Amino acid sequence: MQASPRELLVKMFEAAIESAQPGHCIPPHLPAPGAGRTIVIGAGKASAAMAQALEKSWAGPLSGLVVTRYGYAVPCERIEIVEAAHPVPDQAGLDAAQRIMSLVSGLHADDTVICLISGGGSSLLPLPLEGITLEDKQHVNRALLASGATIGEMNTVRRHLSAIKGGRLAAACHPARVVTLLISDVPGDQPCDIASGPTVGDPSTCADALAIVRRYGIALPPAVREVLESGRGESVKPGDPSLSRCETRMIATPQMALEAAAAVAREAGVTPYILGNAIEGEARDLGKAMAGIARQVAEYGQPFAKPCVMLSGGETTVTVRGQGRGGRNVEFLLALGLSLEGRAGIHALAGDTDGVDGQEEIAGAVLAPDTLERAWGLGIKPADSLQDNDGHGFFGALGDSVVTGPTLTNVNDFRAVLVLE
Incomplete structure (x- = not known):
């Protein structure tokens, strides 16, 4: 030696690190262009670099918006890049999540959505369910980070407090085709745990989230507890018709x-x-x-x-x-x-x-x-x-x-x- x-x-x-660079991983996994529009959305620490790699390999028209961590933006020509906070979410992430949901509303069956997801996306897409504030989400995030909970447990809680995670983003894209390209940062490479699974079905429940909260003695704001105890935070489950045109491709893993x-x-x-x-x-x-x-x-x-x-x-x-x-x-x-x-x-x-x-x-x-x-x-x-x-x-x-x-x-x-x- x-x-x-x-x-x-x-x-x-x-x-x-080099093995997981988007410039290597993105091109082999891109879908063929569809007959309608191509819209690119995404979130995560790698999402801006993923968007840049996609642009370089995509000859046809496209548009979109991805959100990444402060300091992780790279220049893109057709896809807008915005930055937000990680690991505790901020208003910039909330604004970006709202804009992404607006971008995918009213799509048609011949449209294609390419979703670029990597680690960190949970904090970068903090769109709370009705009745929950950004401050509530920040409180829960800080408590989870300090609790000793695993990443899977943390994301189970997050999925049931969100209007965009746990398959809800994919449901908003329906009936368009959705192709999600994932860079995994979680043990086991479970798609529902990467950025809390905005485009995949979630088999966990509000009851599971409450059990995790009890296990680690996390004090919840009253509005958060109401969402979980009432079942109002239930996520989109595997096999839901709104996910019927969704495809997931794992492009880089631990x-x-x-x-x-x-x-x-x-x-x-x-x-x-x-x-x-x-x-x-x-x-x-x-x-x-x-x-x-x-x-x-x-x-x-x-x-x-x-x-x-x-x-x-x-x-x-x-x-x-x-x-x-x-x-x-x-x-x-x-x-x-x-x-x-x-x-x-x-x-x-x-x-x-x-x-x-x-x-x-x-x-x-x-x-x-x-x-x-x-x-x-x-x-x-x-x-x-x-x-x-x-x-x-x-x-x-x-x-x-x-x-x-x-x-x-x-x-x-x-x-x-x-x-x-």
Whole structure:
């Protein structure tokens, strides 16, 4: 292996991100033009880049509107790009959602709607059901983000408070043909969980949403509770006639990203092992577990021989107890490092492929055998940083943050634990 451990880890992370770039993924999956109008809509961190890639490959007329995260817009000529807030929604997202619903009203059977959906779309399309305010949605979003709920659980609640998610956007497009192109950022690649499924049927119910709220002790605004308890927030179910002309195409997934990273490792003479693309759970618990496996590899060559890299994806959770700057990937790394106790030959990188870990404009960080020692030398107590949910503060002070800027895609978290001779 000629590259340094850090260089190899960063190169694998970059390959994972590159594999999910819309310029590669969009052209092979575009539908043939229909007899009527072609309208492009969408939401997500990758939606603007997806729209740009579509424009470059589409010869005929089209128009439309997509909403992306602040800082993620790219220039388009025929499709309007607007920006809004993520992960807590704002008025700009609400306005964009209302405009998208207006764009698809009154369509005909010979019209085609191409819907570009990627991770982050839930927050970027905050169109509340009647009686619920944007402030109510913001309150629920913040509570969910801090609760430790999985992304699937969060999106189950969101689908039942929305006038656009849970299949409602597709129902508004009927009778037009709807082709949804998805970049998955969720464990299991379930279409109803990507941006809370605006164009696909939702098998979950208001009762399911209420059970999640109770499970995590989330206090709901009265209007939100009324929508769930009355059943007024019920979503569009699979098999509904309004979804009969809808088609979904998965164009990039966490598994594809991990396979791209694995190819980089092989080229460097390091054997890759993909442990899973949909790993969930508390970030710090996963860090401890991965440390145990890495130690077994380093000391006994089990279950894998050195040199190797263990790759995984998915979306962990952080139950916020401290006042730190957060980040589930850096929380994973900090717990991993504490459990490894500076074990020689073990390096790691964890980051979000969208370039934003938590609410920071930082993708993640790298961990080395000397990380704890360097922190102690600066007077930083790693255990205190973990207790305070301050992974970003910890790795930032060491100069070990990984900052990519907006990647214009999102296939969830990337973790690589490298065990060398």
